[in-house]
Structure formats: structure tokens, C-alpha cells
Amino acid sequence: MTSAADPLLQLRGLSVRYASAGREVRAVDHIDLDLAVHECLGVVGESGSGKTQLLLALLGLCSSAARLAGSIRYRGEELLGAPPARLQALRGRRIAMVFQEPMSALNPYLTVGTQLTEGARRHLQLGRRAARARAAELLATVQIDAPAERLRQHPHELSGGMRQRVMIAMALMCDPEILLLDEPTTALDVTVQAQVLELLHAVRARTGAAILFVTHDLGALASLADRVAVMYAGRLVEQASAPALYTSPRHPYTAGLLRSLPRLDLPVPARLPAIPGQPPDLAELGAGCAFAPRCPLVHDRCASSPPLRALPEARSVACHFEGTAAQIAGAWA
Amino acid sequence: MSAAAGTAPLLEVRDLRVRYGIGTRAASAQRTAAVDGVSFDVAAGESLGLVGESGSGKSSIARALLRLIPATGTVLFQGRDLLQLEGAALRATREHLQIVFQDPLGALDPRMNVAELVAEPLLEFRAASAGQHREQVTRMLGRVGIGSELLGRYPHQLSGGQAQRVGLARALILRPRLLICDEPVAALDVSIRSQIANLLRDLRDELGLSLLFIAHDLATVRFLCDRVLVIYRGQTMELAPRDALYGAPRHPYTRALLAANPVPDPARGAPRAPPPAAVLTAAVASGGCVFLDRCPLAVVRCTQQAPLLRGVEASLVSCHRASE
Numbered sequence: 198m199t200s201a202a203d204p205l206l207q208l209r210g211l212s213v214r215y216a217s218a219g220r221e222v223r224a225v226d227h228i229d230l231d232l233a234v235h236e237c238l239g240v241v242g243e244s245g246s247g248k249t250q251l252l253l254a255l256l257g258l259c260s261s262a263a264r265l266a267g268s269i270r271y272r273g274e275e276l277l278g279a280p281p282a283r284l285q286a287l288r289g290r291r292i293a294m295v296f297q298e299p300m301s302a303l304n305p306y307l308t309v310g311t312q313l314t315e316g317a318r319r320h321l322q323l324g325r326r327a328a329r330a331r332a333a334e335l336l337a338t339v340q341i342d343a344p345a346e347r348l349r350q351h352p353h354e355l356s357g358g359m360r361q362r363v364m365i366a367m368a369l370m371c372d373p374e375i376l377l378l379d380e381p382t383t384a385l386d387v388t389v390q391a392q393v394l395e396l397l398h399a400v401r402a403r404t405g406a407a408i409l410f411v412t413h414d415l416g417a418l419a420s421l422a423d424r425v426a427v428m429y430a431g432r433l434v435e436q437a438s439a440p441a442l443y444t445s446p447r448h449p450y451t452a453g454l455l456r457s458l459p460r461l462d463l464p465v466p467a468r469l470p471a472i473p474g475q476p477p478d479l480a481e482l483g484a485g486c487a488f489a490p491r492c493p494l495v496h497d498r499c500a501s502s503p504p505l506r507a508l509p510e511a512r513s514v515a516c517h518f519e520g521t522a523a524q525i526a527g528a529w530a
Numbered sequence: 531m532s533a534a535a536g537t538a539p540l541l542e543v544r545d546l547r548v549r550y551g552i553g554t555r556a557a558s559a560q561r562t563a564a565v566d567g568v569s570f571d572v573a574a575g576e577s578l579g580l581v582g583e584s585g586s587g588k589s590s591i592a593r594a595l596l597r598l599i600p601a602t603g604t605v606l607f608q609g610r611d612l613l614q615l616e617g618a619a620l621r622a623t624r625e626h627l628q629i630v631f632q633d634p635l636g637a638l639d640p641r642m643n644v645a646e647l648v649a650e651p652l653l654e655f656r657a658a659s660a661g662q663h664r665e666q667v668t669r670m671l672g673r674v675g676i677g678s679e680l681l682g683r684y685p686h687q688l689s690g691g692q693a694q695r696v697g698l699a700r701a702l703i704l705r706p707r708l709l710i711c712d713e714p715v716a717a718l719d720v721s722i723r724s725q726i727a728n729l730l731r732d733l734r735d736e737l738g739l740s741l742l743f744i745a746h747d748l749a750t751v752r753f754l755c756d757r758v759l760v761i762y763r764g765q766t767m768e769l770a771p772r773d774a775l776y777g778a779p780r781h782p783y784t785r786a787l788l789a790a791n792p793v794p795d796p797a798r799g800a801p802r803a804p805p806p807a808a809v810l811t812a813a814v815a816s817g818g819c820v821f822l823d824r825c826p827l828a829v830v831r832c833t834q835q836a837p838l839l840r841g842v843e844a845s846l847v848s849c850h851r852a853s854e
Contacts, residue, residue, distance in 0.1 A: 243719035244690065340806070357584060358806065386583040386746050391790035391803035398800055413720055416792040420800035439796045457724045458794050459749030461776065468731075469753055471724035475689050 203273060204231035205375060205407050206255070210267035211277075213250045213259055222479045224250040226431040227267070229505070232375065237401060237408040239422035239439070241415055241454070245476050247431040248411045249297075252377050255409075256294060257284040271375075289316040293368035297380040299360035303352040309336075309363055310348030317370045328370075335366040338403075339396055358389035365396060369404065376400070378410045382417045390417060397421055416458050419443060427451045430477050430487035433505060437512040445522035447514040450488045452525045470529065486517070493528040494518045538609065539571035540707055540740050541595075546603040548590045548764075564590040565601065566764035572708065577734060577741035579755035579772075581748060581787065583807075587764035588744045592710050595742075596629060608707070625655050628701040632713035634693035638685040638700075644671065645681040648699045655704055666703065674699045674729060691722035695729070702733065708740045715750060727753060748791055752776055760784050763820040770845035780847040782825050819850070827851050 213225035225247040232238050242248040253259045255269060257276065269276040271292070276284065288294075293316075296302035304312060313335070314328035323331065329348060336344035339362040352360055361381060368376055381397075382390040394417065401408060401421075412418055418425065418439075425442045427435040427450065435448035446452040453472040474491040486492070489499040498517045505515045518525070548565040565587045572578045580588045594601035597612065597620065605612040607623060615623055631637040638647055648667045668678055674695040685693055694714060701709060711730065715723040727750050734741055734754075745751050751758055758775045760768040760783060768781040779785045786804035793801070805824050818833040819825070825832065831850050839848045 243721060356807075387748070387787060387790040387792075387801075388583055388804050389806070391792070391801040392806060394792070394800050395803050414792075415720070416794045419792060419794045419796050419798070422796070443794060443796055454720055455794060457721055459724070459727075459747070459753060460793070461749050461752065461788065461791050462793055465753055469724035469727050469750075471728060472721035473725070475691055475722060476719065 205234050205236075205272060206230075206232040206409075207270040208255075208267065209270075211251070211254060211269060212264075212266045213247070213254050214264045214266070215260075215262055217480050220480050223431050223482070224263075224479060225254060228428075228433050230426055230433065230436075232407050232409055234374075235401075235405050235407055237410060237421050237423050239418040239425040240409065240411045240428060241413065241418065241425060241451075242411075242428035243413050243476050245430065245479055246428040248413075248428050249379055251428070252294065252379055252409070252411055255377060256288055256292065257281070286320075289368075289373070290320040290371045291373055292375045292377065293371065293373040294377040295361075295364045295368045295379065295381050297383060299357070299364045300352065302364060303360060305352055307351070308348065309350055309352065309355070313348070313363070313367050313370060316367070320371050331370065332366070335369055336363070338369070338399075339363070339366045340392070341366075358385055358392060361385060361389070361393055362396065365393070365400070369400065369406075372404065373406055376406045376408045378408060378412075380412050380414075381410070383412065383414065394421060415443070415455060427454075430479060430482060432487065432515060433513075434488065434516070435512075435514045436505075437508075438510065441510060441512060447508065447512065447522055447525065448488075448516050449492050449494050449518070449525050449528065452522070452529055453491075453493075456526075456529055486515075494520075494525065537574070540574045540576075540608065541572040541742070542604070542606040543571070543591075543595070544569045544604040544606075546591065546594060546601055546605065548587070548594050548599060548601045563764050565594060567603075568759075568761065568764070568766055570759050570766075570769060572740050572742060574707070574740055575734075575738050576757070577743055577755040579751035579758040580742060580744045580761065581746060581751055581758060582761040583746060583787075586761045588761060589712055590764075591761075592629065592712050592742070592744055595710065596624070596627065625704050626707045627710070628704065628706040628708075629710040629712060630694070630697050630701050630714045632716055634690055634697050634714075634717065635685055635688070637697055638693060640685050643682050643684050644676065644688075644696055647685075647696055648703055651700060651704050667699075670699045670703050671696070673733070674702075675725075689722075690718050691725060694718060694722075694726055698726075698729070698733070702737065702739075705737065706739070708742065709734075710742045710744070712744045713746070714743075716745065716747065723750070730754060748776075748787055760787070765820055766839055766846070766848055767821065768845060768847050769839075770847075774844040778843075778845075780842050780845050780852045781821075781849050782827050782851075783821050786824070819848075821849075 208228055208230040211225055211228045215222045240248050265277055310329055313332040317323045317328045333344040336347055341347055341362055382393050422439045425439050426433055429450050435451045446455055456470040457472055472491055477487050485500040486503055489495045503515045503517045505513050507513050546565050546568045549563050582588050593599045595605055645667055649663045652663050676695050715726050731754055743754055755772055757771050762783050767783045779788055789802040817836055819837055822828050822832050837848045837850045839846050842853050
């Protein structure tokens with residue numbers, strides 16, 4: 198049914214909607230996205246962009262109040278509306294997630310060892326001893342010293358960076374094909390962030406797992422992603438290969454985000470470039486482009502929502518402005 | 531931006547120490563130094579950056595200056611030792627020393643609306659009529675970019691950036707001389723961080739504020755601060771003017787922090803990570819350098835003798851190998 202060229206994950210018209218105070222909130226709005234075998238796809242967005250809801254939808258973990266539409270195919274198999282038992286068999290086994298806050302994602306009452314081995318015992322029917330051996334081996338892989346000792350510890354006995362590495366080790370327990378990462382570096386020191394990024398590079402090289410890396414930080418993503426998709430107010434606004442996106446962004450929002458990153462490799466600016474205003478309230482979105490109120494290139498035509506347009510080199514952008522990256526950069530300057 | 535020669539600094543911190551007790555049983559109740567003999571000055575109108583990883587002691591320094599935790603040493607603020615003040619004298623000083631926290635929502639009382647939140651310090655410290663407050667509050671909120679349409683909103687109805695602006699208005703309404711900022715942009719969206727950093731700099735220049743800016747984000751510190759203090763395990767590793775620190779970092783820890791900063795350019799490769807911190811080693815406990823276990827330059831001497839802070843050109847550095 199599937200061929201090697203088929204994407205591992207294929208999202209088509211995926212929407213996640215909630216009813217909020219009598220109004221419909223579209224947290225995720227008609228997203229088309231593919232994740233290829235071994236690929237690292239970055240999904241970038243800020244608060245309210247829908248990036249976390251997108252991840253939860255992939256795992257069938259959205260709240261029961263959410264209404265999902267569209268299609269989520271894993272190796273050709275439709276996951277949207279699939280029986281809970283099927284999703285449970287995939288979660289942690291084929292598709293594993295690393296959550297943003299290890300402290301709230303780990304159970305404070307259970308030892309690291311119990312939590313690490315739970316998935317492997319269930320999915321792979323490993324015995325206790327075999328599962329613990331695998332857990333110890335993975336803790337060593339994620340550079341945690343004295344792994345056998347750590348297995349007996351509780352989450353509060355570990356540092357923040359160590360907890361994040363435990364989460365990554367846990368996700369790797371069943372050798373998944375897809376790793377979903379929700380802001381895995383956000384709450385960490387730059388030094389620990391660099392360690393986690395190094396670890397993710399090593400995990401990719403070693404396991405060949407495909408990675409979907411959700412973050413608001415284009416800086417942290419730069420070295421790891423093959424491709425980047427940018428979300429704003431629930432929509433996909435730009436998608437391109439990482440080199441193309443970072444060097445010549447074609448959506449004004451992407452360009453604005455990139456220039457507002459403080460840089461150590463450039464001279465100190467007189468003012469930090471910023472995007473004015475703030476992300477929109479999803480309950481109050483109008484018919485037009487959601488970025489228009491903050492956009493330097495806003496025009497009458499932006500009163501209608503721009504469709505995602507295909508550009509050469511497998512890029513796409515949702516913006517009425519059809520000028521060059523240089524013109525977009527000029528509009529921000 | 532530094533003070534004119536001859537004038538005393540606004541804040542003079544000497545040999546500040548903060549110790550936390552660990553464990554309750556007598557046998558294990560050893561005391562750990564969170565801040566271990568840190569000294570620095572902040573001149574009027576100056577911005578000092580305070581950087582280091584989690585657990586380095588940077589937030590403990592902020593809390594000690596505000597007398598929120600016990601500390602020893604000397605903290606001269608406008609010539610008076612903050613650590614010795616009590617009662618009304620302490621209260622009077624606090625008016626001039628304010629703080630902005632990392633978690634903007636967590637720092638605001640959820641039961642107060644924006645107008646009440648910003649008026650609260652005035653009611654605490656100044657006897658004035660409600661009418662006078664209203665005008666002052668509206669003006670200050672306008673100055674931080676909060677329009678009057680938000681006056682009646684409660685914290686949960688604000689975005690992160692708006693909440694941080696309200697926090698800033700609350701801190702500045704009493705016109706303090708020194709504003710301590712504890713990671714004020716770390717929890718905000720990238721597009722909002724620069725707005726708040728620009729606003730902080732404008733307000734500092736306009737109001738003649740001094741800033742003690744605590745952050746682990748070296749790029750924002752570089753934009754805002756005149757000098758930078760790098761601390762590790764409660765001790766000063768390097769204290770240097772901005773351009774010296776970023777242009778010619780002297781301490782291997784400073785270099786490690788700088789190298790770990792990601793550059794948004796796929797062609798540049800992954801940021802370089804220093805080795806993770808180990809538990810305090812025996813060598814450190816017996817008087818060696820605190821950075822020993824992570825240092826790529828360590829030699830035998832570093833295991834035997836803790837380096838003293840010494841001048842290397844414009845910088846103060848605590849490293850045996852700094853001038854090699």
C-alpha cells in the first residue's frame with residue numbers, strides 16, 4: 198500500500214477547532230504538511246500559532262472538546278478517527294513525543310527507571326530486567342552519568358537539563374520512526390540547550406528517526422532542520438528548505454521573526470528590530486490575513502485571506518505580496 | 531554610560547554571601563553557598579548585566595539585594611548599607627529599588643485589574659488622593675505602551691508582553707533609582723522580546739535609571755548593558771565592559787557561554803556545548819577552581835589553588851590562565 202517515496206506522515210487539510218464563548222476558534226486551520234523518512238522538519242510559531250495543537254492532533258491527544266477535520270496519514274494509514282486502541286499501539290512505539298516541560302511530563306512519584314521502562318514493557322513485551330538494561334543504555338546514550346543509579350532516582354533529584362535528556366531517552370525506548378519534539382530547548386540554559394541540540398544530532402545519525410521539532414526559536418532550530426514550516430494564527434504561512442527559509446524568507450512574518458532574533462555575530466544595533474503589536478486573539482480573527490495588522494507590506498488586498506502559493510524549489514508561502522525576499526527585507530528596514 | 535569620575539556608585543556590593551541549608555538532619559545539614567563572595571558596583575545610569583546558568587546564584591543576588599533572603603557582606607545603596615537597615619528605613623529605601631520578574635503573569639495578583647496593580651505601590655508608599663493616582667497610573671501605563679482600554683483588564687486577560695509591560699509600570703511608578711530585572715524577556719515570544727528590550731532601554735535613558743539585568747541570554751545583555759558580570763557557582767568568573775567581554779572574553783566559562791549561543795543560520799552548524807556540570811568534585815572542595823570540572827584549559831595548578839580575581843586589561847578575571 199505504501200512505497201518508499203511516500204511520506205512517513207502526511208497531513209491534509211488538518212483543522213482543530215474549539216467552541217469558545219459561542220464562537221469557533223480555529224487553533225489549527227487547514228494545514229497540509231509532509232514528513233519524509235529520516236527528515237527533520239521544524240515547525241515554528243509563537244503562542245497561539247497552533248503548533249502545539251498540531252502535535253497533540255497527531256497523537257490523538259487533543260481535548261475532547263476539540264473538533265478535528267482533514268486527514269492525518271501515517272504510512273498511508275488514516276489516523277484521524279482511528280480506534281483508540283490503534284493510536285495507543287502507535288504512541289510511544291512508532292511515534293514518540295518529548296514534551297516541553299519535563300517536570301510536569303514526568304510523574305514525581307515514580308522512579309526514572311519505572312517511567313523509562315513502562316513503554317518498552319508494554320509495547321515490546323520486554324521483561325523487567327531487559328527493559329532496565331535498555332533504559333540504562335539509553336541514559337548513557339543521552340550522556341547521563343551513573344545510569345544504573347539514576348534509574349532508582351525520582352525526577353526531582355535531577356537537574357532540568359538531565360530531565361530533558363531523560364524525556365528524550367524515554368522517547369527513544371521503543372526505537373520510534375517519528376520523534377515529536379515540543380519546544381525541547383525552550384526552558385533551558387543556552388549551554389544545556391546546546392547539549393540537547395548536540396544530542397538530537399547524534400540521535401538522528403544513530404537511529405535515523407524522523408523528527409518534527411516544534412519551537413518558537415528559529416535560532417535553536419537552524420542547525421538541525423532540513424525543512425521549516427512557519428505557522429501564524431493556526432495557519433501555515435511559509436514552508437521551505439532550511440537554507441532557503443533562513444537566507445531568503447518570503448513571508449513578511451518569517452522575515453520579521455528572523456530579524457528580531459538578537460545576534461551575537463552582528464554589531465550591536467541602535468534598536469533591536471521588533472515586530473510591532475502582538476499575535477492575534479484566535480477568537481477574534483476576521484476574514485483577512487491574520488498577520489496584516491503587524492505587516493509592513495499590508496495592502497487593501499490583505500482584507501482577503503491569502504492562499505498558500507507554490508514557489509519554485511518546493512517552497513510555498515501564504516502572502517498576497519509576490520515580491521522578492523530583498524523587497525520584504527526592505528519593507529522591515 | 532559610566533558615572534562621572536569621583537561620584538560614588540549608586541550600588542556598591544562587597545563580598546556578598548548567601549547560604550542555603552540543605553537537609554534537615556543535623557548530620558547532613560551542610561550549608562551550600564549560593565552566592566560566595568561577589569563584589570560589584572552599579573553607577574547611576576549604568577546597566578550591569580548579570581549572567582550565568584541556572585543555579586549560578588544570579589537570582590539569589592537579586593533576592594539578597596531586596597532583602598528577600600538573608601545574606602552577609604555589604605550592600606551600599608545611596609550610601610546606606612541595605613543589609614543593616616530595618617523597619618521604616620528599609621521600607622524607605624525599597625521605594626528606590628524595584629524588581630521586574632521573569633514570569634510576568636505569576637508576578638501579578640490575579641484579583642487586581644491593571645489600574646489597581648499599578649496604583650498599589652502608590653497606595654503603599656505615597657499618601658495621595660485616588661484622583662491623583664489615576665492620572666499618574668494612566669500616564670505611566672501609556673509610557674509602557676498600555677492603552678487606557680486595558681485599565682479594567684485582569685492579568686489572565688493579558689498577553690505575556692502586556693503583562694510584562696504592566697509589571698514594568700508597577701516597578702517604575704515610584705520612580706526608583708535602580709531597577710532589577712530578573713530574566714524579564716525569557717518567557718516572552720521572540721517577536722515581543724525585542725519590544726520589551728527596546729522599551730527597557732528607552733525608559734532607562736529617559737528616567738536615568740540604573741539596571742541590574744539578570745539573564746542567561748547573552749545577546750539581549752549585549753544590547754542593554756554597559757558592563758557584564760559572569761558568575762558560576764556563586765563566584766565571579768569575569769567582570770568586564772561590554773565590548774571587552776564580547777570582543778575578547780577572558781574566562782573559559784564566558785567563552786563557553788558565548789559558543790553555546792545558537793546562530794540562526796543553517797550554514798553555521800550546531801552551537802558548541804560545554805560539558806555538563808558535574809557534582810562538586812573533591813578537587814574543588816579542597817580549594818581548586820570551581821570551573822575545574824568543565825574547563826578545557828585546566829592544568830594541575832587549577833586543582834590546587836582557587837584563582838583570585840585579577841585585572842587583565844579592562845577585565846577582571848578569575849582564571850590562572852587568563853593572560854596566556
